[in-house]
Amino acid sequence: MRTQVAIIGAGPSGLLLGALLHRAGVDAVILEARTPEYVLGRIRAGVLEQVTVDLLDQVGVGARMHREGLVHGGFELAFGGARHRIDMHGLTGGKSVMVYGQTEVTHDLMDARAAAGLTTIYEAAQVSLHDFDGAQPRVRYVKDGATHEIACDFIAGCDGFHGVSRASVPAGALQTFERVYPFGWLGILSDTPPVSHELIYTHHERGFALCSMRSMTRSRHYVQCSLDDKVENWSDDAFWDELRRRLDPAAAEALVTGPSIEKSIAPLRSFVAEPMRFGRLFLAGDAAHIVPPTGAKGLNLAATDVSYLGSAIAEHYQEKSDAGIDSYSQRCLRRIWRAERFSWWFTSLMHRFPETGAFGQKMQAAELDYLVNSVAASTAMAENYVGLPL
Ligand code: APR
Ligand code: PHB
Numbered sequence: 001m002r003t004q005v006a007i008i009g010a011g012p013s014g015l016l017l018g019a020l021l022h023r024a025g026v027d028a029v030i031l032e033a034r035t036p037e038y039v040l041g042r043i044r045a046g047v048l049e050q051v052t053v054d055l056l057d058q059v060g061v062g063a064r065m066h067r068e069g070l071v072h073g074g075f076e077l078a079f080g081g082a083r084h085r086i087d088m089h090g091l092t093g094g095k096s097v098m099v100y101g102q103t104e105v106t107h108d109l110m111d112a113r114a115a116a117g118l119t120t121i122y123e124a125a126q127v128s129l130h131d132f133d134g135a136q137p138r139v140r141y142v143k144d145g146a147t148h149e150i151a152c153d154f155i156a157g158c159d160g161f162h163g164v165s166r167a168s169v170p171a172g173a174l175q176t177f178e179r180v181y182p183f184g185w186l187g188i189l190s191d192t193p194p195v196s197h198e199l200i201y202t203h204h205e206r207g208f209a210l211c212s213m214r215s216m217t218r219s220r221h222y223v224q225c226s227l228d229d230k231v232e233n234w235s236d237d238a239f240w241d242e243l244r245r246r247l248d249p250a251a252a253e254a255l256v257t258g259p260s261i262e263k264s265i266a267p268l269r270s271f272v273a274e275p276m277r278f279g280r281l282f283l284a285g286d287a288a289h290i291v292p293p294t295g296a297k298g299l300n301l302a303a304t305d306v307s308y309l310g311s312a313i314a315e316h317y318q319e320k321s322d323a324g325i326d327s328y329s330q331r332c333l334r335r336i337w338r339a340e341r342f343s344w345w346f347t348s349l350m351h352r353f354p355e356t357g358a359f360g361q362k363m364q365a366a367e368l369d370y371l372v373n374s375v376a377a378s379t380a381m382a383e384n385y386v387g388l389p390l
Helices: 012-023 036-041 051-058 063-068 102-114 238-245 249-254 299-319 323-350 358-373 375-384
Strands: 005-008 030-031 070-072 075-079 083-088 097-099 125-128 138-143 148-152 153-159 176-188 200-202 209-213 219-225 260-274 282-283
Touching: 005 012, 005 375, 012 030, 012 051, 012 102, 012 299, 036 102, 051 097, 051 102, 051 153, 051 299, 075 358, 153 299, 200 323, 209 238, 209 323, 219 238, 238 260, 260 323, 299 323, 323 358, 323 375, 358 375
Parallel strands: 005 030, 005 153, 075 200, 153 282
Antiparallel strands: 070 097, 075 083, 125 138, 138 148, 176 219, 176 260, 200 209, 209 219
């Protein structure tokens, strides 16, 4: 088989890149290791920056998001038993975010791809990348016991943190930066109304908690947990009790509990691999970087990576210019590092760190106090939360 771009991974990065390339008249094939059902079973954050909303509109998959998504002009920070609203809309000159689950974004992109008759090969095993340092890269995979080869001009590594793309780059060509946090998030999805119409991020001596939502009838809640915690050890009741203990009295009173639809533990990590281009191989999304979920930047970063990549590849074919390809890595990394900083800062502010003594806790309390009482500090937070300009 021959195609212009072989995309590895059908998560949001790979699917959005496929859609952007299709609109630019560039031919692409997506190879995905799992089934569509498995891909859709992963529950992840659900806050879209305006830039991401615009990209989804641009590729024509925004209709359901605008119908079902919730536009939020603010969020709340809770500590010391009280809540403080960060008025994103007011502080950023009218900007907001869209609360719409990553699962739904993936679903919409998958449906549009299938409707356009574009090729996605699911359950592709033993995917391997070849000759991307030359002019004619190739990708091999096994499907139903037979080995296949795709000849292409470019390979887009959109295969997430554990994918094969980053692992195919010679170790000496890659520099990585990492911080692993000493806790995880235990998350529950439930068909219960959210605690409030906006998200509540809570700092508490027992640990961080987040009240989020997917709709006005479906909630997503998290509590900070220890790294050796196991989901099996958390009954739904134990989760709700722990969440209630951490919330401010009004939120605890408003909390409606119910059976979980999904329950999982995610570790928290900051990670960046540099550069993001090796000859004709590009890394995008979680394949190149991870942010801790505090602030929900992961999907938004993935979306801007593939927007830059889509334009760079289109420019290569349409204008015979490699300027976008040559600047891809640098352009992405500037935005990525700023989002890494914000996610690391928000994580550091809101969680209980096992090794932090009384001084560290006082610093967190003083910073929270400053944050909600200073227009300058609130504005800095709000402009990062809605997303820095491209
Ligand atoms: N071959 C083919 N596909 C693979 C391989 C492989 N060797 N390894 C992994 N994959 C697939 C995974 O099964 C997954 O469907 O690549 C896809 C990568 O998807 P994601 O992990 O969702 O990564 P990405 O598309 O970059 O999305 C970034 O996901 O983790 C969140 O916060 C993050 O929201 C952000 C988004
Ligand atoms: C979520 O809804 O899953 C979510 C929302 C905001 C975050 C993280 C996760 O910061």
